[in-house]
Amino acid sequence: MQDVIIIGAGITGLTLALSLHQVGIGCRIYEAAPEIRKLGVGINLQPHGVRELTELGLGEALERVGVATSEMGFYNRFGQLITSEPRGRAAGYAWPQLSIHRGELHAVQLAAVYERLGAERVLLDHRCVGIDQDADGVTVRFANGNSVRGSVAIGCDGIHSVVRQALNPDEGPPAFHGINMWRGATRARPFLSGTSMVQIGWLDVGKIVIYPIQPGTDPDGTQLINWTAEIRSPEAAMVDWNRNGRLDDVLPTFSSFRFDWLDAAALLEQAEQVLEYPMVDRDPLERWTHGRVTLVGDAAHPMYPRGGNGAVQGIIDARTLAGCLQREATPTAALLAYEAARLKPANDVVLMNRAAPPDTILRLVHERTGDRPFERIEDVIGAEELAAVGDRYKRVAGFERDTLARRASLVR
Numbered sequence: 001m002q003d004v005i006i007i008g009a010g011i012t013g014l015t016l017a018l019s020l021h022q023v024g025i026g027c028r029i030y031e032a033a034p035e036i037r038k039l040g041v042g043i044n045l046q047p048h049g050v051r052e053l054t055e056l057g058l059g060e061a062l063e064r065v066g067v068a069t070s071e072m073g074f075y076n077r078f079g080q081l082i083t084s085e086p087r088g089r090a091a092g093y094a095w096p097q098l099s100i101h102r103g104e105l106h107a108v109q110l111a112a113v114y115e116r117l118g119a120e121r122v123l124l125d126h127r128c129v130g131i132d133q134d135a136d137g138v139t140v141r142f143a144n145g146n147s148v149r150g151s152v153a154i155g156c157d158g159i160h161s162v163v164r165q166a167l168n169p170d171e172g173p174p175a176f177h178g179i180n181m182w183r184g185a186t187r188a189r190p191f192l193s194g195t196s197m198v199q200i201g202w203l204d205v206g207k208i209v210i211y212p213i214q215p216g217t218d219p220d221g222t223q224l225i226n227w228t229a230e231i232r233s234p235e236a237a238m239v240d241w242n243r244n245g246r247l248d249d250v251l252p253t254f255s256s257f258r259f260d261w262l263d264a265a266a267l268l269e270q271a272e273q274v275l276e277y278p279m280v281d282r283d284p285l286e287r288w289t290h291g292r293v294t295l296v297g298d299a300a301h302p303m304y305p306r307g308g309n310g311a312v313q314g315i316i317d318a319r320t321l322a323g324c325l326q327r328e329a330t331p332t333a334a335l336l337a338y339e340a341a342r343l344k345p346a347n348d349v350v351l352m353n354r355a356a357p358p359d360t361i362l363r364l365v366h367e368r369t370g371d372r373p374f375e376r377i378e379d380v381i382g383a384e385e386l387a388a389v390g391d392r393y394k395r396v397a398g399f400e401r402d403t404l405a406r407r408a409s410l411v412r
């Protein structure tokens with residue numbers, strides 16, 4: 001097979017292109033944007049995602065631009081430590097957890113695509129507007145009037161996927177449950193170990209996730225630190241998608257988040273740019289594959305960003321699909337095999353991110369203390385219960401250390 005049509009050149013689409021190239025299958029990527037820019041802010045890749053990118057030969061390049069996160073700490077809004085656990089290599093994984101600017105990750109992938117597949121394989125300014133299929137192949141149509149024929153079409157076009165919409169015309173907009181996020185990155189002095197990630201507070205009183213995304217420091221001793229502030233809104237009014245955020249809307253909630261180990265409020269005050277997003281996902285689908293068309297990444301399973309798994313699940317989808325296209329006798333068999341392997345695991349992560357993500361620890365402590373400081377954390381929550389929250393999440397999201405070490409490569 002030499003003519004896989006990839007719709008969308010995000011992290012998932014580029015992983016798929018590189019993986020298909022690795023197994024000798026030809027593809028073209030069609031991207032709506034007229035140019036590719038370094039968009040977004042920080043993103044976390046857990047070890048199971050870094051493993052796949054390492055098996056694509058991108059591990060060293062990514063470690064040069066990302067931070068190998070060494071620990072994750074949970075704190076209440078008074079700055080008291082609830083628990084902390086080692087992460088990535090520090091936790092004995094063979095691969096690091098990487099905290100990285102989304103734009104840097106994307107740039108490393110795009111450079112590899114240009115080098116290995118050739119720039120002519122990435123067609124910009126090609127917004128997919130429709131797909132037709134017959135017994136012999138698919139025809140994908142674009143807003144610029146072009147159309148292209150291939151053996152399969154893969155929707156990697158993100159949460160607002162046109163491909164998903166075409167396959168599920170009755171589905172409504174993404175689901176919003178009243179949590180808004182303000183995201184930014186600020187130059188500041190390193191905190192704690194310099195490679196620590198922290199989650200502080202709880203949604204009802206303001207929750208903030210903070211981690212560095214620049215390895216080392218600049219000559220002035222600062223590094224780029226990413227933060228995501230989350231607040232549950234009583235009105236549950238959905239804000240604009242991806243607009244510039246107003247600091248005044250978020251700062252009052254976090255003005256007391258000043259601790260001797262980190263001045264979180266100052267990070268917000270000193271941010272160069274603030275982006276505002278609603279926290280949205282979509283209900284799981286019962287199928288992704290329709291004949292010669294399937295969905296991958298956010299197009300298939302957009303999820304709450306509460307477990308560092310959105311990008312990773314798309315990366316694993318892409319690797320699994322490439323392996324199926326390599327192994328199966330026909331394109332339609334490959335797309336069905338991919339769906340059989342990935343639909344339930346990915347949908348389980350969507351539901352887990354709603355019901356019991358890792359920050360469940362923060363909720364339990366907030367509720368049990370009545371939002372007051374505690375004397376001894378052991379009186380609020382035991383070590384076993386704390387560990388169980390994290391272990392359950394890792395199991396569902398597919399990155400238990402020993403299981404990951406034993407699992408065969410997805411692309412062979």
Ligand SMILES: Cc1cc2nc3c(=O)[nH]c(=O)nc-3n(C[C@H](O)[C@H](O)[C@H](O)COP(=O)(O)OP(=O)(O)OC[C@H]3O[C@@H](n4cnc5c(N)ncnc54)[C@H](O)[C@@H]3O)c2cc1C
Pocket residue numbers: 007008009010011012013030031032033039040041042043044102126127128129156157158159160161162296297298299305310311314
């Ligand atoms: C601009 C941007 C910034 C982001 N920033 C962050 C961040 O800071 N932190 C974080 O954790 N996550 C961020 N994400 C989300 C994160 O990247 C995704 O959850 C994850 O990587 C899944 O990637 P994806 O490739 O499946 O989807 P996406 O990253 O959404 O990529 C989809 C791609 O498809 C293209 N596309 C859309 N519609 C069409 C169409 N009709 N035809 C052709 N192409 C189309 C889009 O332009 C985009 O390039 C961001 C996503 C985007 C698009």
